[in-house]
Amino acid sequence: MAKPTRADLARMAETLFRPFEAGGLSLPNRIVMAPMTRCLSPGGVPGADVAAYYRRRAEGGVGLIITEGTWIPHPSASNEPDVPRFYGMDALAGWQRVVDEVHAAGGKIMPQLWHIGQTAKTELEGLFTDTDSGVDRQVGPSGMVGALGVMPRPLDRPATIEEIEAVGAAYVEAAASAYRLGFDGVELHAAHGYLFDQFFWHATNLREDHYGGDLAARTRFAADIVRGIRAATAPGFPIVLRISQWKMHDYAAKLAETPADLERFLAPLVDAGVDIFHCSQRRFWEGEFGTDLNLAGWVKKLSGTPTITVGSVTLQQEMLVTLRGEPSATEPNLAQLLTLLDRGDFDLVAVGRALIVDPDWPAKIRAGAEDALLPYSPAALATLA
Numbered sequence: 001m002a003k004p005t006r007a008d009l010a011r012m013a014e015t016l017f018r019p020f021e022a023g024g025l026s027l028p029n030r031i032v033m034a035p036m037t038r039c040l041s042p043g044g045v046p047g048a049d050v051a052a053y054y055r056r057r058a059e060g061g062v063g064l065i066i067t068e069g070t071w072i073p074h075p076s077a078s079n080e081p082d083v084p085r086f087y088g089m090d091a092l093a094g095w096q097r098v099v100d101e102v103h104a105a106g107g108k109i110m111p112q113l114w115h116i117g118q119t120a121k122t123e124l125e126g127l128f129t130d131t132d133s134g135v136d137r138q139v140g141p142s143g144m145v146g147a148l149g150v151m152p153r154p155l156d157r158p159a160t161i162e163e164i165e166a167v168g169a170a171y172v173e174a175a176a177s178a179y180r181l182g183f184d185g186v187e188l189h190a191a192h193g194y195l196f197d198q199f200f201w202h203a204t205n206l207r208e209d210h211y212g213g214d215l216a217a218r219t220r221f222a223a224d225i226v227r228g229i230r231a232a233t234a235p236g237f238p239i240v241l242r243i244s245q246w247k248m249h250d251y252a253a254k255l256a257e258t259p260a261d262l263e264r265f266l267a268p269l270v271d272a273g274v275d276i277f278h279c280s281q282r283r284f285w286e287g288e289f290g291t292d293l294n295l296a297g298w299v300k301k302l303s304g305t306p307t308i309t310v311g312s313v314t315l316q317q318e319m320l321v322t323l324r325g326e327p328s329a330t331e332p333n334l335a336q337l338l339t340l341l342d343r344g345d346f347d348l349v350a351v352g353r354a355l356i357v358d359p360d361w362p363a364k365i366r367a368g369a370e371d372a373l374l375p376y377s378p379a380a381l382a383t384l385a
């Protein structure tokens, strides 16, 4: 195919600028800012600079912002003090300012609610320096602890039912706070090997009670929480669930080996009330199950639920390479993305690093100016420009 001109791309890009309406959410376009941990909220409190950072992305034309992962109110949730909390009057006042500023700029925003489960902090070596989680007890389904490149192994005791219920209540409390503050929904971080994913994955969930069993049974922890959030918020309050096949310990890991597995996994979550699935991949063009349909495509097809895709949109290097300190040049993959969006594989497109370096990414895309996009440098993580 001949290289598309700016005019060709601008014409194709209109598919990204169609409004979206589903799952209680109305968006002016299909562009989502992916959740990205910044570690720039001292003491867990998002400051005025965090509000300005998100406001700038809303002004740049992002349809929906999903915030960096934020800690739910449970002492076992976190591994990093400068990641924002989603609890406590000081942190919630900071989030109120974020939501107000984004709304003033005409944007929509959801917090990503996060609990790391039993993930050793060393998994993000290079991004974080301190390897001591500072938490007395990490909580996970079967006491399995893993780290970047290190497969989970049994190191601790499984979570008690009381611990599981307390963590579940903390998710519900955080979501109720998001609702009260006026956020446009919540995203639950159920991807990448963290707490929810530890329940989902056979290698980290060896339980034989309500929370363990086959793949469908292993969704119960998440499904119960989704129901709890629905009851504590409102029928139309959007609940997004971020899932992935891969884990931080193992990029080749598969939650679902076949479409039938994936269907069994999704059904109880849809039934519980998930409105949108955010399907995390490192490269959006990689198909699942030996087809050219990516994870967001399969999830949409099997669940009938809207999906968000993500992964190296307009960038050459995938995210983990850059988390280890490499830069990434831009990559002209927009036409391929727009073709998949246009054929209905997924509904929304999340963009991560490209929006950190360039809040004007949406306007450039609308003009077809892929050649004017900026490369990504990990140095951009040092500030909230």
Ligand SMILES: Cc1cc2nc3c(=O)[nH]c(=O)nc-3n(C[C@H](O)[C@H](O)[C@H](O)COP(=O)(O)O)c2cc1C
Residues within 6 Å of the ligand: 034, 035, 036, 037, 038, 068, 069, 112, 189, 191, 242, 280, 281, 282, 310, 311, 312, 313, 315, 318, 319, 323, 350, 351, 352, 353, 354, 381
């Ligand atoms: C610095 C950084 C921090 C991230 N933090 C999170 C996070 O808190 N929660 C999450 O679900 N994904 C996180 N991710 C993954 C991104 O949401 C996204 O899926 C990934 O960067 C791929 O998109 P991109 O290629 O457009 O950057 C992070 C990625 C980066 C680069």
